Amino acid sequence: MQIKLAESYGFCFGVKRAIKIAENTQNASTIGPLIHNNEEINRLRENFNVKTLHDISEAKGVDKAIIRTHGIPKKDLEKLVNSNVEVINATCPYVTKPQEICEKMSQEGYEIVIFGDANHPEVKGVESYAIHGAFVVQSIDELEQIVFKKGKIAVVSQTTRKVSEFLEITSHLITHYKEVRVFNTICNATFENQDAARKLAKEADVVIVIGGKNSSNTKQLHSICKEYCPDSFLVESEKDLDPSWFNGKMLCGVTAGASTPDWIIQKIIEKISEIKV
Ligand code: F3S
Structure with a gap:
């Protein structure tokens, strides 16, 4: 055969970057798993003393906290920055982008739609940047349940979604609403x-x-x-x-x-x- x-x-740019950051930082803790791979997380713990915390409630007494590739909710990041912990941000730039878009577009009065899984840490993080919250959808059915108040909609995608499915969501929005800003944030x-x-x-x-x-x-x-x-x-x-x-x-x-x-x-x-x- x-x-x-x-x-x-295999490894993408964001993950390679986060691992380099963790290896260079050493003796640190990550807030949530740095990347979604248990074997690599074990290697970082054994060789570089990089531990994994479940969430920021465990960060008390920690010297250095590394923010994982998927990012964390805005409030958690602010809490860490304002505490005595040294924060090293390894959020992938392709994840920072939709965070920034959600913040900016919600400030400009757009209602935010995120195409993705509401339970995924990346989406939870991105959602937290929308100042009035966001609608997280995975299907047209879920989209149809939403009552938009303003008809001014900005839509982003979780970085790892299929382009063809994002197209279905955006086409549906464009067909039904007058002002739709589409940001292709798939990496x-x-x-x-x-x-x-x-x-x-x-x-x-x-x-x-x-x-x-x-x-x-x-x-x-x-x-x-x-x-x-x-x-x-x-x-x-x-x-x-x-x-x-x-x-x-x-x-x-x-x-x-x-x-x-x-x-x-x-x-x-x-x-x-x-x-x-
Ligand atoms: Fe990797 Fe960043 Fe894309 S972590 S999969 S390069 S969003």
């Missing part, structure tokens, strides 16, 4: 990894998607691969591999989410190549 990597996969890393995953899944007969099971962009990659190659599986480590997935297969595609480090990818590829098909 041949193993083929996607043309673009390039997501586009590139998604396009490459699609291309790979079309030719492979089994696809392994590597990444955290709580990582939104890894789940998106998995769903894209499944569309083109039904035998697509999401794994976090080599322990999740099931040899029966590869029975009779000729080409195994491998891709990885934006917070998956290369050392995990290499380990999994080695394990796949040992499987007898």
Whole structure:
């Protein structure tokens, strides 16, 4: 069986940047997981004494706090900045952007729509910058439930969403309201990894998607691969591999989410190549 990597996969710019910041800072705590990958978080703890706190209530007595790639709610950031903690902000610039847009557009009187998952930390953070709150939607159905008061709407997307679905949301808004400001805040890393995953899944007969099971962009990659190659599986480590997935297969595609480090990818590829098909 041949193993083929996607043309673009794995760590994105924002995650590479956050890990560099954490490695350089050392002896610090992150507010929430720095990135959505448990194995990498363990490595940072063991090698650089970078611990993970659940939320800012645990930050008392901490010297240095690193803000994770997905950002944190505005009030939490303000509380930290005003306390004695040294704050190192590793929020990805592509996440800071929708935060700024929500703040600015809500100041200008626009009602804010965020296309994304209301429970995702990035979305909670972005939402907190809208001064009068925001409507977070995942579907047209949810959008139709909203009663907009002003008809002046600004819409942003969670960085890791599918472009095609964002287009459906924005088209619906544009069809129904006179003034809609659309900000495409989906990040390039997501586009590139998604396009490459699609291309790979079309030719492979089994696809392994590597990444955290709580990582939104890894789940998106998995769903894209499944569309083109039904035998697509999401794994976090080599322990999740099931040899029966590869029975009779000729080409195994491998891709990885934006917070998956290369050392995990290499380990999994080695394990796949040992499987007898
Ligand atoms: Fe940033 Fe995009 Fe990565 S938002 S953290 S560069 S997936």
